[in-house]
Amino acid sequence: MPELPEIETIRRQLSEEIVGLTVIDAAIYLSKVIKEPSPGSFLREIQGRRISRVGRRGKYLLFDLSGGYLLVVHLRMTGQLVYESETAPQPRHTHLILHLERGRLRLTDLRQFGCVWLLPAEKSARMAQLAKLGPEPLTAEFTETYFVQRLKDSRRQVKQVLLDQEIVAGIGNIYADEALYLAGLHPGRRADGLSAREAKKLYRAVKEVLREGILHRGTSIQHYVDAVGRQGSHQDFLRVHYRAGQPCPRCGNPVVKVKLGGRGTYLCPACQT
DNA sequence: AGCAACGCCTGATAGC
DNA sequence: TGCTATCAGGCGTTGC
Structure with missing residues (x-):
């Protein structure tokens, strides 16, 4: 299951691949993976936003978007997040796709435990799950x-x-x-x-x-x-x-x-x- | 308060 | 062979 090293690997790769790209639109195939906001609002609010940074906190992936928005993704146990060509075949258990200017970002999760939040900056600073996390083990704050x-x-x-x-x-x-x-x-x-x-x-x-x-x-x-x-x-x-x-x-x-x-x-x- | 147990899920595997 | 039961586990919730 994806833990810190796996999420960090994904973060580094996505940082290379998708920073600077804009989300053209999104497709939700399993609405319960979107924890916040409602699926309709999610689709409206993510459209046209540019990805400016890919970060990580614990096992959470954090995408800074233009306009102060934050996209948060947790893969739990069987989630996969893959950046690929728009012409790649779409595997079973694909729950969310973000169509970017070039290529797409696909969330696939056999057990449907993975989850996604899209939050404006003022909310993201207070997101309970993130706020509760202990120190990052590979930084100086973990003494x-x-x-x-x-x-x-x-x-x-x-x-x-x-x-x-x-x-x-x-x-x-x-x-x-x-x-x-x-x-x-x-x-x-x-x-x-x-x-x-x-x-x-x-x-x-x-x-x-x-x-x-x-x-x-x-x-x-x-x-x-x-x-x-x-x-x-x-x-x-x-x-x-x-x-x-x-x-x-x-x-x-x-x-x-x-x-x-x-x-x-x-x-x-x-x-x- | 602090900790344990449960529920969410599907596919692989074990057992009959 | 083909069915059913069990297992895998991160994390939010529930209950003691």
């Missing part, structure tokens, strides 16, 4: 002191803390498993039970796995493709996630899959304590 303190303040399992977007933005199931493996921590450990040394190790691991993911243009396990429809390559570099039964890269013991907080969780029982 070791902050993260260590948040862990110390939580009685939850450490994996739940990593997945909490209000604590740190952008980590999902894949990179949570990978970070915990790299830090040598069992995902079920209580966050406030980690030593300072362990918490610091996890801080560094979080940043490392996200950077690796970006370097490999994301992880394509099931549905993820980048903004030009290509798969990422980080699935070939995963250490434990989606590798049940395969040897741990450090000790050779088989990786196991367990259920933790309702989510499939992969770990090496020998290396993660």
